[in-house]
Amino acid sequence: MKYVVCPPCGTVFKGETEQDVISTTQQHAKEKHDFVPPRDEILSAMTSTPPQSGANTQN
Numbered sequence: 001m002k003y004v005v006c007p008p009c010g011t012v013f014k015g016e017t018e019q020d021v022i023s024t025t026q027q028h029a030k031e032k033h034d035f036v037p038p039r040d041e042i043l044s045a046m047t048s049t050p051p052q053s054g055a056n057t058q059n
């Protein structure tokens with residue numbers, strides 16, 4: 001699983017593959033923020049673990 005946090009709004013996107021997350025993130029950013037982040041930028045922000053907001057510890 002891959003995860004990306006949308007910088008402007010903090011929404012977390014996840015997908016099975018990098019391309020999956022990139023497509024979802026670009027579509028969201030285009031609709032909500034009126035820009036399309038470049039693939040490289042999304043890749044550099046991508047993580048393999050779920051981003052934690054705050055100090056919550058789960059699992």
Ligand SMILES: [Zn+2]
Pocket residue numbers: 006007008009010011028029032033
């Ligand atoms: Zn956003």
